[in-house]
Amino acid sequence: MSIRNLEFLFAPRRVAVFGASDRPHSVGGTVWRNLSRGFQGELFAVNPRQPDLGVPVARDLADLPVAPDLAVICTPPATVPGLIARLGERGTRAAVVVTAGLDAAHKQAMLDAARRHTLRILGSNCIGMLVPHLGLNASFAHADAQPGNIAFVSQSGALVTAVLDWANDRGIGFSHFVSLGEHADVDFGDMLDYLGSDARTRAILMYVESVTAPRKFMSAARAAARNKPVILVKAGRSAQGSRAAASHTGALAGSDDVFDAAISRAGMLRVNTLHQLFLAVELLARFRDNRSERLLVLTNGGGAGVMAADAAAHMGVELASLSPDTVARLDAVLPGNWSRANPVDIIGDAPAQRYVDALRILREDRDSAILFIQAPTAIVPSDTIAEALLPLATERPPRVLGCWLGHGAVAAARARFRAAGIPDYPTPEEAVRAFSFLRQYHRHQAELMETPPALPEGLAPDLDGIRQLVREALAAGSEWLTEPQAKELLRRAGVPVTPLRSVPADPQAAVAAADALGYPVVLKILSTDITHKSDVGGVRLNLHDAQEVLEAARAMLERVAQRRPDARIEGFTVQPMVRRRHAHELIIGASIDPLFGPVILFGQGGTAVEVLADRALALPPLNVALAESLIERTRVARLLRGYRDVPPAHRPSIHAALLAVSQLLADVPEIAEIDINPLVVDADGAVALDARVRISAERPAGAARFAIRPYPQELVETLDWHGQTLTVRPIRPEDEAQHLAFLERVDPEDIRLRIFYSRRSIEHSELARLTQIDYDREMAFIATRVGPDGTPETIGVVRGICDPDNDTAEYGILVRSDLKGMGLGRLLMERLIRYLRGHGTRRIVGTVLRENKGMLGLVERLGFAITPHPEDPDLRHVELPLQR
Secondary structure, three states: OOOOOHHHHHOOOEEEEEOOOOOOOOHHHHHHHHHHHHOOOEEEEEOOOOOOOOOOEEOOHHHOOOOOOEEEEOOOHHHHHHHHHHHHHHOOOEEEEOOOOOOHHHHHHHHHHHHOOOOEEEEOOOOEEEEHHHOEEEEOOOOOOOEEEEEEEEOOHHHHHHHHHHHHHHOOOEEEEEEOOOOOOOOHHHHHHHHHOOOOOOEEEEEEOOOOOHHHHHHHHHHHHHHOOEEEEEOOOOOOOOOOOOOHHHHHOOHHHHHHHHHHHOOOEEEOOHHHHHHHHHHHHHHOOOOOOEEEEEEOOHHHHHHHHHHHHHHOOEEOOOOHHHHHHHHOOOOOOOOOOOOEEOOOOOOHHHHHHHHHHHOOOOOEEEEEEEOOOOOOOHHHHHHHHHHHHOOOOOOEEEEEOOOHHHHHHHHHHHHOOOOEOOOHHHHHHHHHHHHHHHHHHHHHOOOOEOOOOOOOOOHHHHHHHHHHHHHOOOOEOOHHHHHHHHHHHOOOEOOOEEEOOOHHHHHHHHHHHOOOEEEEEEOOOOOOHHHHOOEEEEEOOHHHHHHHHHHHHHHHHHHOOOOOOOEEEEEEOOOOOOOEEEEEEEEEEOOOEEEEEEEEOOOOHHHHOOEEEEOOOOOHHHHHHHHHOOOHHHHHOOEOOEOOOOHHHHHHHHHHHHHHHHHOOOEEEEEEEEEEEEOOEEEEOOEEEEEOOOOOOOHHHOOOOOEOHHHOEEEEEOOEEEEEEEOOHHHHHHHHHHHHOOOHHHHHHHHOOOOOOOOHHHHHHHHOOOOOOEEEEEEEEEOOOOOEEEEEEEEEEEOOOOOEEEEEEEEOHHHOOOOHHHHHHHHHHHHHHHHOOOEEEEEEEOOOHHHHHHHHHOOOEEEEOOOOOOEEEEEEEOOO
16 A cells, blocks of 8 residues: 555544543543644544543444544554454544554554555554644644644654654744654555655655665655655664675675665665754755755855865865956955965955955856855944845855854844745854755765666677576576686676686696686686685685696695585686786675665775775666766775876776676576676776676566666567557656657647647756656656657657556557557557556546547547546546456
8 A cells, every 4th residue: 555545644634532531641641632732623532431531532433423534543452453443344544553562463453454444554653643734633742743844754753752842942843743653554655655745745854764665665765756855864874784794795785785775766865863854954945956066165264164174075075166267356355365265265354245245256156056154253243244145145046055153143144044045054064064965965866867777778698598507506506606607697698707717626637727728827716615715715816837826726725625624626717817007906796685675786896895895885777877876986986087197997897797787686586696806997998807696596686676667678569550660668768858859749739638738848857757757656658660860759658657556547648740640549548558457557547628539539449438527627537447
């Protein structure tokens, strides 16, 4: 379930409290008092004891005159399942189960009873929830929340009351304030779906301890984050995966890092503390449209400027350099002893006009945001400075952040800035941190817009060969592929590997292989029981002649026998020694997270990889943009750009290796772990020197386990249409320019008939929403053919947008105006109907203008029922059941 019946939870007209009490400090008594204090709808109390509450108290549900929309349950655990069943039968569709202590059997019985009636449950073991604009406080919190436009959702009941107290003291209001408790039914995914489309909610704040249903969570988060800022704190940041891992990837890919990768890909923002949560939401609410990557600091005190610069260096925020022209123009309006650099210190004796002149010049650098810092002086009141700056500081787009240092002397100035919508912070450090949140947020939003194909263009792995290799290894009872098998798998996947020869555990055989390959060579022990060969002395590098190989092989057999007497030795592997003057050692890996499924790791490699711990994680599927973003989140990325006499590394070869691993995870479900370490890369390309691959018959990977559904390549089909080759396929993010060209060739009247008003232009943001879709919840099929210039052109599109419960899909269809009447509309509609039926959607609906005879005729022929629209006589509602 998702948002079904949540309107009864968050906008009820009738509420009943079961266990309402007159005992002053009881849960039932507190909930009753909170509700009766402000709720304007009908309110009922139920308690067999019938305490004196000043209103009639029903002994039982059966005694209520009507079924409540919402039941708030404060009764003992054993009573909850039966009460939920009776409420569902009576017609109630939502309940807040405040009761704690339900065991697993009680909880399951409660859920079973609720599902028969699609009754939604918040809790159990929760504090409850507040909807301030309705006066609804269905909780045992100690205070009411002030009305506002921020939603706060917490898994911790204690934090609900703490944040409520903190926010009330600062005048922060809320649209919704929700304690999920044990989230037996309503979870974070449901809340994101509901609040993401709630008109009263401007931003969503969350405190998260755990997530269930990861694909639902990711789809809901991606949908909500497209509409408004979603910011969260997650507990357990320091809790790295403590399991003993057989590969570097397994050791490095801690669960908290995986969660960070999911947050990044979903377009959300993660902060560390509750204070930062509200720090970030103020900036995003007031400054969200600012896309600056750099910061200019304008201050009347050198010390404050240095504090801002130190904070910027610590948080990775770039301070913009002043151009010679800017310095010259500032020279003309500032005293001779100004700083002549960024931070721009205009000296403590600055009158108001000096601030105005400096800010006007700095605003001309349109690529930088401006942090304004002012410490009070006796020269001119801070409020006067604020008044003088407001016309410039409030110009759009937003460019200025405020920092008024002090308290009483700057209170009026701070109030002026905040009233004008300018973000304001008490210290330079907090202002810089907030700006760093903004940059991070925009980068996550960019990743949100990426929906890569399941099969990246240009990548053609030998899947039959790979699958055969894996099947043979599993049949032999192997969990880890041997090094020769692992390298062969990578080679077939498109990752360059070094030539390699496997020989028996005979030193003379190793010499013969080395002679054939040419010196120098690398000698390694070959054993499925030994994954970290270096740890047991099973690797020798840079062997220059036969004698060195012979001696190394003999010594290696003795050393391994002493250190791992239990290991089965299959032999040696011999490969050329790769020596590249300016090469970097990298690691690319993959593992399976218990919650989010397949995860890809990139970082600095080599034998000290776990000590360096320079890595970043990403959720597949990847494309080049996402691969580049993954690389840039590591420290080694700076080295890969080149330095001194070291040329830049060949990025496309790194991208190709990352995309190949992403594709392996999608196509080969048996893969449980991959470790390519090192992947050596220089200006000429990359090559894998060593690799480990773990496989499992339990098939832990595969596209079905991805937290984000990849591009459904299997839905692409080609057919003959009026003597032309027509391709019908799901839309892709890369189709944006092609889609714009299509829309420009549709007559305005046809657009009016479909969307009920004419469009003169279409913005990039809207085009992005049309082409960058979540395939788990929406489908858009486009019809393309080869145009006169030899490139593909879109000639029609049909779209079905499902509700989060996959109950109903609303369709939309558009065919190029010069191609109407040729059957393309019917072809596309039939393709969408077939897909939605297979997807399990229950019905498809649409709204059609009464005058659009062509569309009404098409849907009638397809079997749709056509009825007058209940709200507008000029519209028709059309509906087709999809499931029997």
